[in-house]
Amino acid sequence: xxxxxxxxxxxxxxxxxxxxxxxxxxxxxxxxxxxxxxxxxxxxxxxxxxxxxxxxxxxxxxxxxxxxxxxxxxxxxxxxxxxxxxxxxxxxxxxxxxxxxxxxxxxxxxxxxxxxxxxxxxxxxxxxxxxxxxxxxxxxxxxxxxxxxxxxxxxxxxxxxxxxxxxxxxxxxxxxxxxxxxxxxxxxxxxxxxxxxxxxxxxxxxxxxxxxxxxxxxxxxxxxxxxxxxxxxxxxxxxxxxxxxxxxxxxxxxxxxxxxxxxxxxxxxxxxxxxxxxxxxxxxxxxxxxxxxxxxxxxxxxxxxxxxxxxxxxxxxxxxxxxxxxxxxxxxxxxxxxxxxxxxxxxxxxxxxxxxxxxxxxxxxxxxxxxxxxxxxxxxxxxxxxxxxxxxxxxxxxxxxxxxxxxxxxxxxxxxxxxxxxxxxxxxxxxxxxxxxxxxxxxxxxxxxxxxxxxxxxxxxxxxxxxxxxxxxxxxxxxxxxxxxxxxxxxxxxxxxxxxxxxxxxxxxxxxxxxxxxxxxxxxxxxxxxxxxxxxxxxxxxxxxxxxxxxxxxxxxxxxxxxxxxxxxxxxxxxxxxxxxxxxxxxxxxxxxxxxxxxxxxxxxxxxxxxxxxxxxxxxxxxxxxxxxxxxxxxxxxxxxxxxxxxxxxxxxxxxxxxxxxxxxxxxxxxxxxxxxxxxxxxxxxxxxxxxxxxxxxxxxxxxxxxxxxxxxxxxxxxxxxxxxxxxxxxxxxxxxxxxxxxxxxxxxxxxxxxxxxxxxxxxxxxxxxxxxxxxxxxxxxxxxxxxxxxxxxxx
Numbered sequence: 001x002x003x004x005x006x007x008x009x010x011x012x013x014x015x016x017x018x019x020x021x022x023x024x025x026x027x028x029x030x031x032x033x034x035x036x037x038x039x040x041x042x043x044x045x046x047x048x049x050x051x052x053x054x055x056x057x058x059x060x061x062x063x064x065x066x067x068x069x070x071x072x073x074x075x076x077x078x079x080x081x082x083x084x085x086x087x088x089x090x091x092x093x094x095x096x097x098x099x100x101x102x103x104x105x106x107x108x109x110x111x112x113x114x115x116x117x118x119x120x121x122x123x124x125x126x127x128x129x130x131x132x133x134x135x136x137x138x139x140x141x142x143x144x145x146x147x148x149x150x151x152x153x154x155x156x157x158x159x160x161x162x163x164x165x166x167x168x169x170x171x172x173x174x175x176x177x178x179x180x181x182x183x184x185x186x187x188x189x190x191x192x193x194x195x196x197x198x199x200x201x202x203x204x205x206x207x208x209x210x211x212x213x214x215x216x217x218x219x220x221x222x223x224x225x226x227x228x229x230x231x232x233x234x235x236x237x238x239x240x241x242x243x244x245x246x247x248x249x250x251x252x253x254x255x256x257x258x259x260x261x262x263x264x265x266x267x268x269x270x271x272x273x274x275x276x277x278x279x280x281x282x283x284x285x286x287x288x289x290x291x292x293x294x295x296x297x298x299x300x301x302x303x304x305x306x307x308x309x310x311x312x313x314x315x316x317x318x319x320x321x322x323x324x325x326x327x328x329x330x331x332x333x334x335x336x337x338x339x340x341x342x343x344x345x346x347x348x349x350x351x352x353x354x355x356x357x358x359x360x361x362x363x364x365x366x367x368x369x370x371x372x373x374x375x376x377x378x379x380x381x382x383x384x385x386x387x388x389x390x391x392x393x394x395x396x397x398x399x400x401x402x403x404x405x406x407x408x409x410x411x412x413x414x415x416x417x418x419x420x421x422x423x424x425x426x427x428x429x430x431x432x433x434x435x436x437x438x439x440x441x442x443x444x445x446x447x448x449x450x451x452x453x454x455x456x457x458x459x460x461x462x463x464x465x466x467x468x469x470x471x472x473x474x475x476x477x478x479x480x481x482x483x484x485x486x487x488x489x490x491x492x493x494x495x496x497x498x499x500x501x502x503x504x505x506x507x508x509x510x511x512x513x514x515x516x517x518x519x520x521x522x523x524x525x526x527x528x529x530x531x532x533x534x535x536x537x538x539x540x541x542x543x544x545x546x547x548x549x550x551x552x553x554x555x556x557x558x559x560x561x562x563x564x565x566x567x568x569x570x571x572x573x574x575x576x577x578x579x580x581x582x583x584x585x586x587x588x589x590x591x592x593x594x595x596x597x598x599x600x601x602x603x604x605x606x607x608x609x610x611x612x613x614x615x616x617x618x619x620x621x622x623x624x625x626x627x628x629x630x631x632x633x634x635x636x637x638x639x640x641x642x643x644x645x646x647x648x649x650x651x652x653x654x655x656x657x658x659x660x661x662x663x664x665x666x667x668x669x670x671x672x673x674x675x676x677x678x679x680x681x682x683x684x685x686x687x688x689x690x691x692x693x694x695x696x697x698x699x700x701x702x703x704x705x706x707x708x709x710x711x712x713x714x715x716x717x718x719x720x721x722x723x724x725x726x727x728x729x730x731x732x733x734x735x736x737x738x739x740x741x742x743x744x745x746x747x748x749x750x751x752x753x754x755x756x757x758x759x760x761x762x763x764x765x766x767x768x769x770x771x772x773x774x775x776x777x778x779x780x781x782x783x784x785x786x787x788x789x790x791x792x793x794x795x796x
Contacts, residue, residue, distance in 0.1 A: 017103040020092070021050050025062075028098070036115070037085065037103065039078030050101075055082050065089040065101070123221040126207065129177040131156045131170060134216055143221075165189040172204055176217045180206045188228070199228030233407045236264060240411050245418025248425040250278055254298035257386060257415040262300045265404065265411075266372070266388035268308045270299035272325065273376070273384035275316065277419065280427030283383050291318040292326050294384060308389065323347040324373035325385040332382060334405040335373040338392070344371065368392040370399035374408045376416035383419055386412050429458075447472070448735050449480035449551040450606075450664035453639035455647055457612075457659040467494030467542070468610045468660040469502050473509045476776055476787045478669060478735050479550045481509050484563065484608040484662055488541035488585075497540055500529065501586075505546070512778030515546045515559035516595040519583065523561065526587035542586040545608055549600065551669045552733065556606070559595045561586045564614060564621070567628055568598075569605040575629040602668035605642065607632055612657035613650055624650065639663050673735060679728045681721050689717045689730055693740075700734050704793035708771050712740050712788050715764035720744035724783060737773070737789050745783040 017037045020029025027050050030042040038053065051058035055074035064071035070088050077083050085103050092098040117124060118137045126135040133151040141148050144159065151159055156173065160166045165187040172185045182205040189198065201224040207216045244256045254271035261269045272294035274283045296311040311317045319326040322343045324335040337344040370390040376383045388408060392399060400408075452472055467487025475481055483505055487494045504525050508518045522544065529540050545566065547558035558566065558578070562585035566578045581594040600606065607628070614624025631649035636642045642663050651659065675696045679685045690710045697706050713730065720728045724744025733739040750765055768775055768788050775788040 019045075019050065019101045021099045021101060023097040025049055025051060027053075029100075033103070037083065038075060044078075120220070122223075124219065125221075126216055126218050127156065127173055127177075128216045129214060131173045131177070131217075133159075140221075163189070169202070172202075173217050173219075176204045176206055177214060180208075180214050182206070186224075198223055199225045201227075229403065232264065233403070236260065236407065237410055237414075240414045244411075244415050245421065248422045250419050250422045250426065251297050253415060253418045253422055255300070257411060258298045258300035261388060261408070261411060263302050265407065267391050268299070268301045268306065268389040270309065270311075270387045271297055271376070271384065271415075272311075272317075272319075272387070273297050273419070277383045277423050280423050280430055283381055283423075289321060291320045292329055293318050294325065294329075297384075320347060320350065324371055325387055328373040328375045328385050329382055332375050332377055334375075334409060336371070336400055336405070337373070338370045338399055339368040372400040372405060372408055374405070374412040376412050376419060378413070378416035378420035381420070383416055383423070386415070447474040447478070447480050448667060448669075449474075449478055449549055450482070450666055451639060452482075452662060452664040453643050454663070455643045455659070455661045457647070457651070457655060467498035468612065468658040469498045470608065470660045470662040471502060471505065472662070472664070473506060475509065475548065476512060476778055476789070477550065477739060477741060477785075478552060478733055479548055480664075482547045482549065482606065482608055482662060482664055483509075483544070484610060484660055485542060485544040486563070486610040486612075486658075486660070497529065497542070501526070501542060501544070505544075510776075512776065514595060514779070515548055515557055516593040518546055519544060519559050519561045519586070519593040523584075523586045523589060523593075527589045540587050543611075544586055545580075547606070547608065549606075549664070549666060551667050552674055554599055554601065554666070554668050555597055556600050556666075557595055557597045559583065559593050561593060564609065564611055564625070566609075567607045567625070567632055568600065569607070569632050571601055571603040573633060575633045577625060577629065600666045602666055604666045605632070605639070606664045606666065607646070608662045608664075610658065610660045612655060612659040613646070613661060616652070616656070639665060669733070669735060673733065675732045677730045679717065679721075679730055681724075681726045681728055683718070683721055685721070686714055686717050689713050692730070693732060696732055702734070702738070702793055705738055705790065708790060709738065709740060712768050712771060712790075713742070715768050716740065716742035716786055716788070719750065719764055719786070723748070723750070727782065734792075736792070738792055739787060739789050741785050741787040743780060743783060743785040747779060747783055749777045749784060750786065 016031060017033035018029070018031045019027055019034055022028050027045050027048055030040070030045050035041055040053075045053070051062075053075055054061055055076045061071055061073045065073075065087060066089065069090075070086065072084055073087050075083050075085050088102045090100045090102065092100055117135070120137050120139060123140040123143050124137040125133065125140045128134055132153055132155055134153075136144070136148045136151055141151075144151065156170055157166065160169075166189075168187060169185065172183050175181070176183055182203065185200075185202045185204065187200045187202070189200065200221050202219055202221040204217055204219040206214045207218050209215050240257075240260060243260060245253050246256065247253075250273065254273065258269040258271055275293070275295055276283045278295060278297070293316050295316045296309075296313055299306050299309045299311075299313070301308055319329075321327070321330070324337045324344065324347070327343075328335045339345065339348075370392055372388045374386045374388070376386055386408070388400070390396070390398075390400065450472070454470055454472075456468065456470070467485075467489065469483075469485050469487075471481070471483040473481040473483065483502075485498070485501060485505075487497045487501065489497075501522065504522055505518070508521050513521065526540050526542055542561075543563040544561045545558065545563040546560075547556055547566065549556045558580060560580050561583045563582065565580045565582070567575060568578060569575050578596065578598065580596040583593040584591040609628070611621070614628055615621055616624065619627075627650050628646065631646045632642065634645050634649075636645055643661055646661060646663075647659070675692075677689065677692050679689060690713055693709050693713050694706050697703055697709060709732075717728070717730060720742050724746035726745055727743075728745075729741075729743045731739075731741040731743075733741070765775075772788040772790045775786070777784050777786045
């Protein structure tokens with residue numbers, strides 16, 4: 001309680017600034033408010049003369065307070081500053097004479113506001129409307145590196161470097177002064193007092209007088225570097241999710257990582273992988289006592305051409321066990337290093353080219369290097385190492401820290417998973433491709449019906465190797481089967497399915513089924529394969545085109561199962577798409593296939609292909625087929641040239657689907673190479689048939705074959721008369737081999753059997769099989785044909 005004006009007592013709040021002075025002028029009381037104003041604690045001032053706190057003449061101040069009760073007194077702050085306070089003197093009621101000195105409420109608030117401004121934890125400044133400094137708090141002075149007196153009344157651009165961020169800051173000050181509206185400004189700059197870059201978030205607002213006129217601009221700037229870097233790291237991680245691993249390609253993924261981190265995380269970045277990763281094998285680090293060999297797959301730099309790289313792309317280098325990359329590879333943890341570290345200097349010293357590159361080619365020999373080696377680990381397996389390098393300069397002095405390592409590990413982990421996916425894809429694709437190539441025809445048994453050339457191009461897309469295939473199958477009677485097929489899907493499953501279907505086609509072709517019947521059996525097989533593997537029919541789908549060409553009749557019979565039609569180039573230059581009933585895809589089941597027959601002159605070129613040749617995203621099937629016809633008609637000396645022309649005209653550099661192409665130029669047997677006799681169903685005609693054969697062989701000049709041929713003809717004609725019946729036909733074909741064919745009206749196929757001792761028959765086919773190289777039977781429209789093939793005697 002103290003005496004207020006007119007003798008009234010009042011209670012002084014504990015937060016007010018007051019001091020109690022006894023009759024001798026000694027301080028005996030000191031409030032918390034007084035401490036906030038002057039900085040002195042109760043212990044520091046009690047017992048001291050009050051005059052010691054007065055900055056000017058204490059007697060003059062005391063006289064004025066005693067006379068008028070109030071006075072403006074300059075008080076010395078604890079930190080040495082001069083603080084002018086409006087003081088009020090009140091006597092204390094009691095026996096002993098004492099006084100209470102208080103600060104008027106308005107002045108106390110203004111003093112607290114001054115303290116808040118000066119001691120704020122962010123940079124605060126006040127400018128006039130001409131962008132000249134009026135006030136600066138302590139943090140602002142620390143940021144600028146000079147005391148407030150060095151800036152007062154100076155124009156802002158005269159106190160900072162001429163840079164874009166300074167010009168942006170000035171523009172925003174002018175906007176506030178001109179519009180009277182607050183603004184928000186963000187900048188990334190280096191403060192004049194420091195060497196490191198900072199992100200600043202600045203709020204600017206106008207200062208107005210009671211008439212609402214703008215007097216100046218006040219601002220508060222917050223160092224938001226941590227938030228800035230957090231946003232940058234998050235942005236890099238988001239970009240990595242979309243930009244790393246865009247394709248299942250090991251080298252491309254490594255390059256994407258290197259390009260992402262430069263320049264935002266490092267000035268130079270490199271990615272080295274184990275050779276086993278590049279080959280698609282399981283990576284094995286092994287012992288690193290003598291060093292570990294890694295191959296450079298990607299690097300990127302701030303400088304064009306990456307002059308810092310001491311190792312060329314695709315080149316392997318041995319990293320000693322003490323080097324940061326080898327240590328990161330072994331420990332699975334990031335490794336920090338910078339010039340001056342013994343291991344790094346030792347590594348550089350051993351590799352003189354690396355030391356020279358990292359020092360000289362970066363532009364100067366004077367600065368240091370900071371290095372961060374991060375292992376590329378995926379699914380518990382280390383695949384390689386990413387190395388990030390910073391060139392430490394006075395402008396950029398920051399080495400890598402734990403936050404950088406955390407970000408680098410996240411990026412490396414993302415890249416490692418993508419590299420491992422690409423490695424696994426490479427392994428599967430290589431396996432599927434090797435399997436598929438092993439299943440495709442390597443050589444074709446001798447046949448004279450067609451001259452052919454082929455191409456098989458596996459897809460370069462991420463879908464993997466598909467199930468395209470083609471075949472050239474020699475048939476009886478100098479005929480040949482041309483086959484092209486495509487299994488739906490990609491990968492090992494498609495390749496294995498293709499192999500099974502190709503084997504089935506060979507088996508059915510050996511039975512010599514007509515094309516439509518062969519596809520019917522193949523359709524049943526595909527349905528069974530789907531059921532065997534999944535329990536549901538239709539899990540496997542495929543298309544197929546099967547064509548049989550007979551060089552004797554020069555007719556081609558073909559049938560398709562959901563496959564694109566073939567294209568024919570005639571000798572006169574005409575190009576036509578064969579009108580063939582496409583039929584259902586294999587595996588659909590329950591639908592018939594229709595055969596188409598056409599006559600092909602000698603020298604006609606028949607092109608069979610899979611849909612990857614003519615279909616594309618930017619081209620429909622009709623346009624692709626038209627382009628094929630145009631390419632097929634282009635002049636070409638050989639069938640190999642035809643294939644090259646077709647593929648070059650229709651395919652992009654990186655086809656999205658497998659492509660199989662088979663082109664065949666027809667040949668025809670001369671009439672002199674074929675002899676045909678129609679025979680009645682009379683046993684007496686067997687001798688006549690032998691005579692016909694002997695005479696024909698004499699005309700061909702191969703009498704040496706007469707003995708065996710007579711025996712074969714005798715057995716086959718006898719069987720046809722006994723078991724087949726009219727019409728019976730005997731045909732001899734002289735090509736690369738001598739072929740004897742006997743046709744009859746029976747559809748029952750004969751088979752070999754072993755005759756018992758007293759059997760009168762049953763030895764004929766066994767004798768034919770022993771005397772000839774091959775024999776067999778095939779169905780015809782009216783019955784069957786039994787054929788036997790033997791080698792021609794050597795010419796003298």
